[in-house]
Amino acid sequence: MRNKNIDSPQNKPASFQYLIKQGNAPVPLSILDVATTGKGYSATEAINNSIEIAKLADQRGFARYWVAEHHAMPAVSTSSPAMLLSRLISETKQIRLGSGGMMLSNFPPLVIAEQFGMLQAMAPGRIDLGIGRAPGTNGLTAHALRRDLVGAEDFPAQVTELMHFLEDDFPEAHPYKDKVFAVPGLGQDRENGIPRSFNSPSLWLLGSSGYSAQLAGKLGLPFAFAAQLAPENLIAAFELYRKNFKPSDVLDKPHTIACFSVFAADNEEEAKIQTRSFSHSMLRMMSSQSYVIPSPEELKNYVYTDSEKYVLESWNEKIIKGTADQVVTRLNQFQKASGADEIMIASLGHSLNGMLHSTKLIADAYDMPTN
Template sequence: MKLSLLDLATIHEGETPRDSFARSVAMAQQAEKLGFERIWYAEHHNAPSIASSAPAVLIAHIAARTSSIRLGSGGVMLPNHSPLAVAEQFGALEEMYPGRIDLGLGRAPGTDGNTVRALRRTLDAAERFPQDVKELQGYLQGDSLVPGVRATPGHGTNVPLYILGSSLFGASLAGALGLPYAFASHFAPDLYEQAINVYRQKFVPSEQLEHPYVIAAANFIAADTREEAEAQKKIAMRERVRMIAGRQRSFTNDELDALIESGGADQILNMFRVLAVGVGDDVADYLTRFSAIARADEMMLTNYSPTTAQAARGLEIVAGAML
């Protein structure tokens, strides 16, 4: 089982984006030494606690400070961009760091409606997603679908594409195009079995991929004792609720705990129910069982330990148990 990481590039309370970027570099260097396959960064906008709004820039920064681990987007939200611009950005990355770059593509805007308009895109841009993927693929393969337009850099780099999804739409598209499929079960766990089945059923071999390839996402909190892991979980879930429910108002820790205990945050917490918690053997057992149910070829993990030191230790524990 290949293990990879999704780095949320979190900006903790009292930090700046610079602090987040430094932590992402350290995490990538540690993951490279431990044997993780790849790290992806997701495009989010107007999110005060997430610093990965420009995945291509962050990938370049981290690639320059690592040597072998694959780095990519998980994903670039294609409706926010022109396919040509994305091809040029990731073509440049591939030329700089050959054989290490992935391009995961998402259909959602990764933000709210006002921010979509601020990005100079339209709310119906997602309807063109299949055509935009094909246009982007053409630029990277050196077979442009737009006469007279060539991506430089990008032309002929064949940066591998991945379709990301949390619904059956992405599963069907990935299968029809013969591309790898990454399901966002780390925050949208309800449809993962059905979506992965649809992907495998609809898969058509392509130049990039001969057989279906599934990446399933999961969250984890690993610690030296179960008690410590549960304590970290309480803090992590409180912060998830704060991030989502706190967009309209601020909450104290006591108010968040009361909201969670009353069941008022169940809908939010259900998003993160694919969560392995405990010591190394506990986490390994959970992830092994989950990957079997999902029939995953690779697991992409999000580390929810709340501090930098705890996250680094958790990564060591998971690697020791599974790699």
């Protein structure tokens, strides 16, 4: 983790970059995945599709492939990012793999440090550890996950503890000092009496509000903003992050990712049909129903109430959709307005083939390499 350049793909060969066509500097493009599991698809099918997207991203020069943690949601199958990432290590060659993110409220910091230390040991220099504050699920499931209230209620302290486990640098008076350490990790090197052989995964703080933005700045960590949830807060959050940023052993200056929901299709109508299914699933969740992504066929005759229309359209507006050129134009506009150092996309719809095709279309629109 002690890496001034945070293992940025900007320091890698040009094949890891795409060019913002309206800008002047290379800006990496990455992928966020939740193994979307639309109605009628199995988890096995969804995960196999995620593997294909990761392989495509690796071949086309995407910078990062992150997996989000969610629980008890039929529409997603990524309850364990570390397990999926361990499979993707063997399926890819150069792309950085990581979490977007691990929810620190659900796990003791030591468990996360060990899981991602294991991943880093298997794929040195390719692992990102993005952490978030929310549970990634509903309140009842959150209770089943952690059993008590430790975690989200003291997020800054949990982040600090995780950082100490990753770097094996608890202060002298701390009860864990030289007694509790993450394996694989730097503590293992120390105990085995060997020079430092282990570099911790690159740590990121994630969020969709000003709270995490300010904390990331104060800790001198890179910050990834979930614009797929709250695009209206993106610019303000980045401003807070930069205003509060303090140089650290991790970063000399602020570094940001902006993540967006997207869906590119061969025509605008197909993109609208696919994303309507996803927006309908969010409508269900907002109505305390099971989070299921219905097929477009199911929705053809659905009659919405005025309140349902309002919720549906509010989620529709958050998704950048259309032809690949339309999606790329909007991503470029957001990047220019926010000054994001990197862009991340999450293709969200019902069709597994459609999400894979969306990724291909966007890669083509950015003239990304095909080797």
